[in-house]
Amino acid sequence: MQTLYRRLLRLMPRLGVEVTDLAPGAALVSRSTARYSVTGADKSTWIVRRTKNGAADDTGGGSAVRLGESGAVLLMDGAAREDERRLQLAAAEYLCTQHVAAMLDLYGVNCVFDVGANTGQYARRLRRLGYRGRIVSFEPAPETFARLEQAAASDPDWRVYPCALGREDTAAALHTGWKTMNSLLAPSDYGKDRYGRFATSDTAQIPVRRLDGIMDEALEGLAGPRPFLKMDTQGYDLEVFAGAGERIAEFVGLQSEVAVLRLYEGSPPMAEAIAAYETGGFGITGMYPVTREATTGRVIEFDCVMMRADAAPTP
Structure with a gap:
């Protein structure tokens, strides 16, 4: 095209x-x-x-x-x-981004927490789709963060933080050199079989912060905050979610990459992750395949979009 x-x-x-x-x-x-x-x-x-x-x-x-x-x-x-597989995945990505944009508009979201931002692809896509609210991006890999910071430099309502989010404030070793798949977790045997990039890796010591400890700073100046939590942390999403503590109730929705076939050791299975999000008050509004096996057609990961029904606007 x-x-x-x-x-x-x-x-x-x-x-x-x-x-x-x-x-x-x-x-x-x-x-x-x-x-x-x-x-x-x-x-x-x-x-x-x-x-x-x-x-x-x-x-x-x-x-x-x-x-x-x-x-x-x-x-x-x-x-x-x-090429059915490639077409299906491209269509799923399109439908997911359109759905998220629609939910942000419907729920009046004015701050998106972009956790696992990489170089800012997600934020740039939101801007192209018309979202004009605040974006707060988190990316711990030093070289990747430098590119993220550059991408956000001309956007006055796009803030960036050079850290990961997790269950506790600490420092941790991040596996780097895996491009968009850098993770705080080691690859599983299945992941090693699927991706050659997992054969070698470097590590970088990075800061990890709890989400609830950074929210006041991130939301400062917003009247009536309506935050949305996007997580794409290569197996670490549930740890990010746990780090919100009781303040997770302030989020009107979330997006998480949930795994059917686990690429990382210690990452939660899809059912466990979704159950935790549902316990937190969120309900599924969309599920979109992210990756599929070419040989079997099995879905490896889904993008799961969930919203808090009691936060929806009154008709």
Whole structure:
């Protein structure tokens, strides 16, 4: 989805059409009322055009599939149709980000705690989706934090902290050199079999803080705080959650990466993590696959979005 599409992308909203890349050869087009179809101009370009009947289009080696009565169309070329796993995961990521943005808006969230921020991908995505509230990001790996700090420098309401969050205030050894998979936990045997990057690692001593000890500073200046907790800490999410103590009741929602097949030693199974979140007053609003085994199709991890129903706005 490059070249001509990139040039046309800025014009699409004027026609009421939005085009979102999912993966090479696949995209999602959304429009609430008008009819349209797509033509594959070449292997990396889609041309969106209006039609009279809104029928699926198979010209140019591409296809357009209507997604029920949603007013959206899934665009695919032959390669995208053949790579089912890649397409499914890309679609799940898109649906998850759209759902989170909708929940932040519905619940009036004005502060997102971005725990395990890496270089700020999650925060930048929220901004692209229209979230304008405060973001507070935590990233303990020194080199990665430097890139996060640079990403946030031009955003006055995006704060960054060079630490991990956990059950207690302490110092710990972080396994580094695993790119987006750096963790305070060692890899499991299953993780070692799946990812070659786990074969070697360096460690860095990093500070760990409790969430409840940093909340006042993070929420300072907000009238009527409505925080949301996003956790992506490579097996350490439940420790972050525990570090909120009784103040977890102040959060209107959360997002956690929960594992069906554990990549890290000591990480909780999915059922244990979800049970703890439910005990804390949160209910599931969405589950989206993050990774799947190519050979078996089994889901390894889900992004689980949960909200506190009693915090929802009154109709």
